[in-house]
Amino acid sequence: MPIYTPSPPAALLTSSSPIIPITIAPVIMASGKIMAAGRNQLLLPPPIRQFKYSKRVVLKSILDREDKGLAIAGQRVVVGGWVNSRKERAEDDDAPFPTPPAQADDVLVQYVPFLRPISSVPVVVGGGARATAKDKHVLVYLLINDGSCSTNLQLVMDSSMFIPGNVVTVGNSILVEGVLRRTWTRRKRVVELIVEKTLHVGAVDLKTYPLAKQQLSLLSLRDHPHLRPRSITIGYVARIRSNLTCASHAFFNDLGIIHVHMPVITSIATGAQSRRFQVTTLLDASDQVQVDLEAFKAAVQEKRSRIDELGRGGNNREALVAAEQDLERSMELVRVLEEQRKTASVYVGVVKLSDDFFGRAVYLSTSAGLHLESYACALSGVYTIGPVFQADDDESQSAKKLAEMWMVEVELAFAELEDVMNCAEDLLHSLCYSLLATAGSDLKFASKHIDRNCIKRLQSITSRAFDRITYSEALHILNQAKDRSFLAEAVWGTHLSEEHESYLANDFFENPVIVYEFPKEIKPFYVRVNANAKTVSAFDIIAPKVGVLVRGSQKEERLDVISKRIEEVGLPHEQYDWYMDLCRHGSVKRSGFSLELEKMVVMATGITDAKDAIPFPRAHGDAKL
């Protein structure tokens, strides 16, 4: 087997910093994988490229390699990040290869990097707020992360490199220059950085820093939405979400399907039944109250003058008492108004929506579907990735329901139900494949710390076609489920319940399953009515862990049928006249689907709550920052 003996970079030997590294010995055996990849080129590994728009190397490019950085040991780099943990360890040159403590694999250093003899001091582990004594040479081990991957890089520094009294600990930012060195490790870590120069240290106020405590729960982290991405888990979720978003764009772009931005503010009902948010400039709180308040204050002033007058006159006792009572009432009102102003509540008289910014009532869109159809009836294949909103304040649901969600929505002209079923299945395959192919180390992290089925689930999705069953067949399966008793029976004409969905995807199929041909009554008016007049051309993809992940349908393209359907479900005809234009003028068969991005993130990452799947979650009573 070939042997790889790196020479120390010249810079290391002539370094004028207080740390003088020795030549790394003994020889390092390169892993078989690496050798197979580039046998004889190994002696000159290519230098790691620094990130183009900041003068540092991104940690991912060091740690997220197949060899975990082995081939680039010896290279000089600048890295930056935030400190996730700090440990100290005295340096003892009599014991160059100390037996590593069994538990503390975070401080595994298998040979002494510093030549300077340092007097033996006790090992200090986890010394948070305590300053390191100036004159004691202590090695400080910092695990830092820059959000580019879930792995931390270990920095090895001499305590003398810090300004005395400045404790660098959890939450600090740090930018350092140093040389990558191989660690002798039985565990995951392969390289660490011997720091030669600190370029920047950003302080942390430990008294108020909420993430100073180890192992904050995801629930507690939600109280600090601006800091929580610094936790490894939220960082991991953000990267998976980014991967899914970009892979969605790539999927559609490759197909020539056109991306369109659909409106967030809309003046029409967008089909969904849920309560909507209204958008207005009429309640401009601070203005309005201020005006009223000033008027009232002036009135109070006037009343005071009048009381003074009456008091001076002294001959109308009754009037004075009445005026004083009146003044009291007015002052109480001013007090209330001032209180209201503080809590940002506001008094409004008549709100005339014709005076509003858009001259009419407008709402946040609950779905891009109808707007998207209008573009599909012109550009043929269109998709959008955008926010939708629902103001559902049902308490029982509020824990789960996000008020602001992101949806991937697709609409294809000249396409029928089966076409978009295929498209949706291919999209899911493609997204999961993208994660397996490009987010391997993040998924490994998740399998260990978040959900051990994480990778298995993705592999299962990519490895086989989804089963496709009709709604009736789904009912049959549910009613045949002898091993399972459901709270509610699955009855034709009603929505499947969560436990039904869970049984189908988690237990029966153990994979996403496509259910199609639903009863007309439980799908929206725009879904195409089948020949039997009882069912419609809709499908759901029910996925393990999250339930309905995709909703799709062929749209009703027949003018007479859509007109009848709108009447049937009791919608105001005039509000949908524009929509009927799509059937009135050059109608085509068209089909589409929507995928809830947050559910996809939950399924892919293995986390349990959609509120952790979106950077700033909005739910009933909860809109932090």
Place this chain on the structure above:
Amino acid sequence: MPIYTPSPPAALLTSSSPIIPITIAPVIMASGKIMAAGRNQLLLPPPIRQFKYSKRVVLKSILDREDKGLAIAGQRVVVGGWVNSRKERAEDDDAPFPTPPAQADDVLVQYVPFLRPISSVPVVVGGGARATAKDKHVLVYLLINDGSCSTNLQLVMDSSMFIPGNVVTVGNSILVEGVLRRTWTRRKRVVELIVEKTLHVGAVDLKTYPLAKQQLSLLSLRDHPHLRPRSITIGYVARIRSNLTCASHAFFNDLGIIHVHMPVITSIATGAQSRRFQVTTLLDASDQVQVDLEAFKAAVQEKRSRIDELGRGGNNREALVAAEQDLERSMELVRVLEEQRKTASVYVGVVKLSDDFFGRAVYLSTSAGLHLESYACALSGVYTIGPVFQADDDESQSAKKLAEMWMVEVELAFAELEDVMNCAEDLLHSLCYSLLATAGSDLKFASKHIDRNCIKRLQSITSRAFDRITYSEALHILNQAKDRSFLAEAVWGTHLSEEHESYLANDFFENPVIVYEFPKEIKPFYVRVNANAKTVSAFDIIAPKVGVLVRGSQKEERLDVISKRIEEVGLPHEQYDWYMDLCRHGSVKRSGFSLELEKMVVMATGITDAKDAIPFPRAHGDAKL
């Protein structure tokens, strides 16, 4: 030079349809370009792939080729689209190669495709609403478009293929099967489709179809946002916008910069000065009015009963009159309320924001910048493409200002001003290059019909680095401009005016120019203060045609300075305490920029109004659909 003689596909010769095509003659000279690319493989051109999720071939894959479809002539395809124009022409087998009329290059057919002798009838051009007589064999030429490219495909059909009386004309959708045939053309069209089977024709109600008129202006098209994408221009803009969006994602994705979705609904001030939209569920119009209305209706009913009673009694004339007057007033009120309900205006008493959905006042985000910074201070490099909102109802600006816009926003930790200047410049280069590389035929269309400088402008941007000047240098250039008199002088400490921007980008540099180092007073509080305490580390990229296209800055990372700045500009300290956390805990140098997508679309497409750059524009008094 090699010569390419296509044989007609077997299907063509045995076709049982009423149309029997002849063998195509004479031999066709392949263009030099094509021959160079694949010399001897030309005899067997690969079949065009149909679109994966609908059983048809996308027009782009026929027309948007370097050879404009030459090599695929002879292939059988199904295509669909919407009819953009219709012409008729009688078939005359005595004149197989008629001299084409000089102007009407849309009906250029250089040889007769149908063997069946047809009696000579006069040429009919542009016969819109007029039905073709049943028994006359007339060739119908339809130009159809499916939104995939700006070129139309010409369908050649025999009038007998239509159901008698069904006029297929502008606005109709159509799905047909046929064989591609080379046209003998001196102009742009190289292939046309000889239709053998119509699979679907979607009617159009010509009386109400607004796009039936030729050449509707972009302004009039805005009245029909759901139909306007069928116009070639709006379709073209949509494709360019899609290209820019996807190219942005690809640019950041390649760099490992993480995409994050920033909130649309926010409870904080997001930095921008403009008026905000409030989001509420308190003004739930229909509910509120309905309740009142029902109560009033009940009251009216009761009053009617009372009048009946009084009338039957007959002994209280006065009471009856009074009651009748009262009823009349009540009925008037019901009428008013019903009217209000129609116009969606509404009466509200006291609005308590603590009762609102989120338990506080929330707004639509005016910028993702501050939220994005919090993610940059954890994940290092982040970007977002999302909607932002401004409720600016300044009449003079309303024509230009969109209330809902999409922004590309980027924030990089450990990056300084120059880093993000480079990044923004590279992004612009990359976006323009993407258009030149992949949207060639669309740009050619635009150069001819919309803005002849369109391609030149993009080429200029990609061909050279942007000049970089300080704000002071910009003032110097403006004050030295002898050939130009400005309405307002450029004075230090004030914003550059539109004419200043226009002079710099359009006249002086004839390219985007980066202006940096602005006076503190004209940039937001979060921009990093320079050592001179007078200027801040901000930059604008001023581009031809659109003015400020990108705004960027290095953010203030020093806690004491940002705290002072917040006070200086008079913002409430407590509202920005969360933001100061970013400087309080592990602060790093960070920089970012934002690019207005609509301005980018305007610059790239050559259109003049941002309202045509977004599918459903929202502006003061205007929120259609």
